[in-house]
Amino acid sequence: MVLMRKPIITLLTDFGNKDPYVAEMKAVILTICPEAIIVDISHEVEKFNIRMGAFFLASSANFFPKGTIHVGVVDPGVGTERRAIVVETDKDLFVGPDNGLLMLAAERQGLKNIYSIQNTDYMLPKISYTFHGRDIFSPVAAHLALGVPASAMGPKIEDYVLPDFAKPSVDGEVIVGEVLHVDGFGNVITNFSEDFLRGFGLNEGDLIDVSVNERSFRLRLCKAYGEVEKGELLAIFDSYGFLEFSVNLGNASNFLGAKIGDKVKIKLNF
Amino acid sequence: MVLMRKPIITLLTDFGNKDPYVAEMKAVILTICPEAIIVDISHEVEKFNIRMGAFFLASSANFFPKGTIHVGVVDPGVGTERRAIVVETDKDLFVGPDNGLLMLAAERQGLKNIYSIQNTDYMLPKISYTFHGRDIFSPVAAHLALGVPASAMGPKIEDYVLPDFAKPSVDGEVIVGEVLHVDGFGNVITNFSEDFLRGFGLNEGDLIDVSVNERSFRLRLCKAYGEVEKGELLAIFDSYGFLEFSVNLGNASNFLGAKIGDKVKIKLNF
């Protein structure tokens, strides 16, 4: 049996939920592709924070069904010479500015082709200099949802922008990474992946000597927040597979004084 | 004529609207049940505040059509031994943690059966210890939406957790209750129900002597906010049937210095 699935279009922006900007994108999409199911990933990405947007998109894209079309708009260069692109992967399509925003998610899915969006047939008739999310990315996504091939949008390119996101490094008996994200619960998500740390022999139950901004903490790697007392610090592999510092029923970011981009060191003594 | 209705799944969480957690739940639901119509009840429940979540769910669930599937995730015990449950009522289905969150709404609809979710066939293949909203509750809800019976999820249980929410009491010539909720307008919603107060003879137009946190106020029971002048205090039965204190075009919470959980006393002299 073939499951007849309507096209899904996701939206990720730094527009916030107050202004009607996101609604205008949805209006344009539904005008062109009335069948589209639109899902908001987040509109509360910090303004112009491409890295946070890339992390949100990479975290969530793989949970959507194959063939989902992801529109990302964290676009400080809107109206300048920066290109608009469609990225075709082994699983999905991504539409947005050529500034790295889409590539963390796209690379995880396996890159196939990247096209520079130039064909005005698939844009709004009047294109503003300030809102390509509405005037270019949304109509392009809606046409892709109708079945227009990505290759119709413009020429294939190879020189796309790759995000330059820090990866952890090994420095003698210490590994050095950083805070990738602080979520709404105050959980401090690092850029140490589960595979990376398990390669050094880390296991649940081990104690970890951590320093954040030169302040030192010792905490245990747990499986669930509730394994420690209320208000106590723990480490855990989060649902994306990154090492996360948490306080059970509390706020680890406040506890540790940690914010996005802060340096995190872990001693390799477990 | 039988109205062909697509399944509706509602989502209520304390995840906030910034992080991509809610989007991941929607992605999982739409992967399993592409037909599902997903409606957000709220994702701004205060972190770990089961009572606020229970109030939101109980307030809104009955407005949805019969057969709606409600997913609630205010889940401080995620990853511990707390059970995951499906609650079947005379009207709807509720999916979430067994911590009382679902029961205020479910009891209002008439409880039928409660099942402990144990059948891994209806969960994601890999279950994290930190995000059962995505890995268990969402796929279970999506399978229920496909028509899988609630009884397929696991054994029936009787020893579910009931919320312990304060009810008003009578103390001589005074009734004692508390602030159930303060909404975005600053309206102060108490746990005095309309039926309860009318039983003591309260009618529109009556003056009420109220004390909140030992400060006393006299105000009139009105039918509409606009019955008093701008900036003036009034009492009103809100759209859920609870007594509410409001300031016309103002903020009663600030005016009264009242917050959730504060004690409210009313003199029985009307």
Next chain:
Amino acid sequence: MVLMRKPIITLLTDFGNKDPYVAEMKAVILTICPEAIIVDISHEVEKFNIRMGAFFLASSANFFPKGTIHVGVVDPGVGTERRAIVVETDKDLFVGPDNGLLMLAAERQGLKNIYSIQNTDYMLPKISYTFHGRDIFSPVAAHLALGVPASAMGPKIEDYVLPDFAKPSVDGEVIVGEVLHVDGFGNVITNFSEDFLRGFGLNEGDLIDVSVNERSFRLRLCKAYGEVEKGELLAIFDSYGFLEFSVNLGNASNFLGAKIGDKVKIKLNF
């Protein structure tokens, strides 16, 4: 080919995204019209700020397909004698209170008929005095989406409330307007329309002498934010065709100390 389009209902309120009020409106709509596609325009309109709501609705309504039904609820007079109306334009339908909220958008589309909503057949059986968004406007919109004609809702009226929104004026060699909106990026949107200013000969590249709250600035009219250096002030016609002051990758509202309603003067020396 006739494109079979499901009815679209948009929602614009000042209810916020925390309380379950918006969800209750959606529940009522989907109960009556299961086919409806519901799109949120904004629920973060400032409480009771009819003008902000009118601006949001007028900005976004025209991007939706013809026949869209727009529900607007910024309704300080709920429960009083203020009327509920349906506005029929050359393009869409608008449902909400008769307080000016709907008319800025409706007038742009060309007014056809305005009806006073009185027919209780299309309302919820029990109508609260505090929440007509749920009890009147939502069910009326859902019935319109089912194909019930607007004229079925009640008698035609002519004496509807028109919004009294300031328009710019000419004062010798100076034009005087005001700040219409400050968006989430801190962009300061004025009520000077592109047509109005181009009529005075303003062109891209021109320098503009502006004063906001009696403080003076000189800035250049640009086509894109990125034409000036990071942190630098510019003027631009925004995506709605109004003159906007922006700081490239910064916050113009903070820079200028400008907020909604502030007076803006421009010297006619370009």
